[in-house]
Amino acid sequence: xxxxxxxxxxxxxxxxxxxxxxxxxxxxxxxxxxxxxxxxxxxxxxxxxxxxxxxxxxxxxxxxxxxxxxxxxxxxxxxxxxxxxxxxxxxxxxxxxxxxxxxxxxxxxxxxxxxxxxxxxxxxxxxxxxxxxxxxxxxxxxxxxxxxxxxxxxxxxxxxxxxxxxxxxxxxxxxxxxxxxxxxxxxxxxxxxxx
Ligand code: SF4
Numbered sequence: 001x002x003x004x005x006x007x008x009x010x011x012x013x014x015x016x017x018x019x020x021x022x023x024x025x026x027x028x029x030x031x032x033x034x035x036x037x038x039x040x041x042x043x044x045x046x047x048x049x050x051x052x053x054x055x056x057x058x059x060x061x062x063x064x065x066x067x068x069x070x071x072x073x074x075x076x077x078x079x080x081x082x083x084x085x086x087x088x089x090x091x092x093x094x095x096x097x098x099x100x101x102x103x104x105x106x107x108x109x110x111x112x113x114x115x116x117x118x119x120x121x122x123x124x125x126x127x128x129x130x131x132x133x134x135x136x137x138x139x140x141x142x143x144x145x146x147x148x149x150x151x152x153x154x155x156x157x158x159x160x161x162x163x164x165x166x167x168x169x170x171x172x173x174x175x176x177x178x179x180x181x182x183x184x185x186x187x188x189x190x191x192x193x194x195x
Contacts, residue, residue, distance in 0.1 A: 026069065030157065033164050037075045040167040044076045048086035048110070052103050053096030053135060058120040058153040062090070065156035077163070083109040088163075094122040094135040095142055107143055115146045115166065119159065124148040 016022070026034075051059060066072055066079065080086050083106040091103065107116070118139040121127040126137035139145050149162035 024069065026071075027157075030070070030160070033157075033160050034071065034075050036164055037077070037160075037167065040164075041076050044078060045088060045163075045167075046078060046080045046086045047088045047090050048080055048083045048106060049090045049092070050099070050103050050106055052091055052093040052099040052123070052139075053129075054093030054120065054122060058092040058122070061153045061156055061159065062092075062119075065159050070156055070160065083107070084111065086110050086114070088115045088117060089143075090117045090119050091123050091139050091143075092119045094126050094129040094137060095139055096135045098134075100136055100142060104142070116143055117162065117166065118145045118148045119162075120154060121150055121152040124150045127152065 049059075049062060062079075064070075072078065083089070087110075089107055089110060093099070095103065107114070116139070118124045122129060123139045126135065129135045129137075131137035136142060140148075147162055147166045149159055151158055154162075
């Protein structure tokens with residue numbers, strides 16, 4: 001204990017002093033996207049993210065998107081644990097064979113209308129893995145994809161732009177008032193057969 005106290009007195013305070021120039025504030029584009037999404041969605045958007053064999057860098061960007069700086073929950077967007085509560089399936093990775101069944105089950109469990117985003121080069125095209133003994137390549141070969149967000153990995157603001165572009169068309173918005181009044185579920189195209 002004395003050793004620790006001695007070290008504390010010798011070292012002093014090493015953390016940085018926060019000065020006004022070090023405080024990061026959201027960019028004007030971020031504020032604009034936030035306002036647009038709030039208007040477009042009208043209520044919460046629930047996202048179920050599935051890692052279908054990613055290297056985890058895409059997940060790190062998703063985690064960054066989920067931090068207070070981007071204020072996702074303030075926009076009514078949140079990640080949920082159960083696909084039964086989700087409106088949007090966000091898929092990363094080159095669809096490895098071991099995850100394919102779980103991915104398709106998550107998709108099937110989602111209520112209609114449901115949307116699918118391929119996030120990152122791997123999910124968009126198969127990326128550097130393409131199709132091989134362990135991976136099934138682009139997500140669109142397995143599920144109907146509404147939007148692809150390329151990048152290796154895509155930055156949080158790119159993901160936000162993608163979500164905005166998906167909902168900019170009112171017909172695509174599951175919570176858009178026009179859709180909310182319609183009880184008819186959107187039928188998804190048939191998916192690729194299991195291997
Ligand atoms: S797109 Fe790049 S960052 Fe994302 S899972 Fe693939 S290799 Fe990793």
